[in-house]
Every structure is written in structure tokens, then in C-alpha cells.
Amino acid sequence: MYEVKKLVKKFGKVEVLKKIDLVVENGEKIVIIGPSGSGKSTLLRCLGRLEKATSGKINFCDKDINKISKTHEIGMVFQSFNLFENLTVLENITLAPIKTKLMNKETAIEKAKDYLKKIKLDDKENAYPADLSGGQKQRVAIIRALMTDPKVILFDEPTSALDREMIEEVLNLMEEVAKSGITMIVVTHELNFAYNFATKIIFMDDGKILESGSPQELFNNPQTERLKEFLKN
Ligand SMILES: Nc1ncnc2c1ncn2[C@@H]1O[C@H](COP(=O)(O)OP(=O)(O)OP(=O)(O)O)[C@@H](O)[C@H]1O
Numbered sequence: 001m002y003e004v005k006k007l008v009k010k011f012g013k014v015e016v017l018k019k020i021d022l023v024v025e026n027g028e029k030i031v032i033i034g035p036s037g038s039g040k041s042t043l044l045r046c047l048g049r050l051e052k053a054t055s056g057k058i059n060f061c062d063k064d065i066n067k068i069s070k071t072h073e074i075g076m077v078f079q080s081f082n083l084f085e086n087l088t089v090l091e092n093i094t095l096a097p098i099k100t101k102l103m104n105k106e107t108a109i110e111k112a113k114d115y116l117k118k119i120k121l122d123d124k125e126n127a128y129p130a131d132l133s134g135g136q137k138q139r140v141a142i143i144r145a146l147m148t149d150p151k152v153i154l155f156d157e158p159t160s161a162l163d164r165e166m167i168e169e170v171l172n173l174m175e176e177v178a179k180s181g182i183t184m185i186v187v188t189h190e191l192n193f194a195y196n197f198a199t200k201i202i203f204m205d206d207g208k209i210l211e212s213g214s215p216q217e218l219f220n221n222p223q224t225e226r227l228k229e230f231l232k233n
């Protein structure tokens, strides 16, 4: 799905990603962990085409990511939900598929209502984001990302703005979404979730991938002092 080669991202003179190599296979559930400022969000934003590489290459489904036309094939979910506050829940969810002419309005609404029913928020379709709890907002943001049938969803700390009870409901939905076989790449500090969810964990430090492997390998047998230290906290 993704093939990343020697990815470098600089902001001004500061090198934030330092020659990242990464392969993501179809259906993988990748969790990216690492200290603040290590470049996790920047990497995710490059994979989501929100940032352009300074050098190196990212292929998505065997094509240069800068040349893909079907941008709806990459979905994103952010810590701060990024819902449109002036639109209702239903409008938020149906906006992208209608605007990109992926489906007509009726089909989009029907699909959105099905999803809302699945996450038990069908009574909120006409509510505005301000009327929802944080957990509800994030679940709406997740089904919004699913509406265009993306091949991959990128999550940047989807639960770190939430209280404990709400964290669980969002993580449960992510596990539900995972069952469909979709590729997921998740930046999170929820290490218990990561242990059970991930097919592969990536530990980033100072703009590099310091270790990667199965959750068992990384959590039970960390190789670097940096990861050992990180896991202690
Ligand atoms: N738009 C930007 N302009 C300048 N510097 C940036 C920009 N975005 C990120 N950085 C810098 O790049 C480095 C990596 O940031 P990034 O947000 O990718 O880290 P992170 O691992 O996601 O951290 P956190 O866990 O705090 O979210 C930081 O030093 C940050 O200050």
C-alpha cells in the first residue's frame, strides 16, 4: 500500500524526518509511538498528503503519492475531530462524497444514516458538533472518513483529547473498523490498545524509526535504551 523511501521532511533548516524507510502492506494495522516532537504527526501528514516531502519518495498503491488522483482513498482522523461546526452531523458526513461526486446526495444520506445507526448516533443526525460529546464527535469523524471507502485511514492521536470513558468508545469503534480489513495507521499513546490492535509497532525518536516489529517484540524485548526509557513512562 505504502512504500516510503528515504523520506526527508524539513521545516526551514530543521530536519524533522530523517530518511524514513517504511513499507505498509494491505490490511496492516500500524501503530506509531514515540516521544513528543519525534515526527509522528509529520510522518502521518506526509502519508496523508497534507505535507510534501523535502526529498525521498512515497508511493501509494504503486504510484507516486503526488500523482494520485483518487485522494479520497486516504482517510484521516485527527485529535481535534476537525468537524465543521456550522454543519449538522449528517451534513458533515455526506459533504465529501457529494462534493467529490463519488455518490449522489440520496445515496450519501442513506449510507451516512446506516453508519450513524451502527454507532448508535442515529438520533444525532441533525445535531451540530457543539451538541456532541468529544467521544461522539470522534466517532462521527471516523465514519465521515469511512464514507468515501478509503483504502487506508490515518489516525493522529484520535483519543488524546478525550476523557477515559470516551476513549474506550472510540477505541472500540476503531477495532470494529479494523475488522473490515482496511489498512490503518495510528499514532497513539494508548499502549494497551496498541499491544492488542497492531500488526506492527513503529517507535520513532528524533525523526527516525528507531525500532519496528510486532507488539510482542517491541514491548517485551525493546532493543534500544530510548525505547526502554519510553516504555517506562
Ligand atoms: N509546520 C511546522 N513548522 C515548523 N516546525 C514544525 C511544523 N510541524 C512540526 N514541526 C516540528 O517538527 C518536529 C516534529 O513534530 P511532530 O508534530 O511531527 O511531532 P510528534 O511526534 O507528532 O509530537 P507530539 O507527540 O507532540 O504530537 C517538532 O520539533 C515540531 O516543532
Ligand SMILES: [Mg+2]
Residues within 6 Å of the ligand: 040, 041, 042
Ligand atoms: Mg503529533
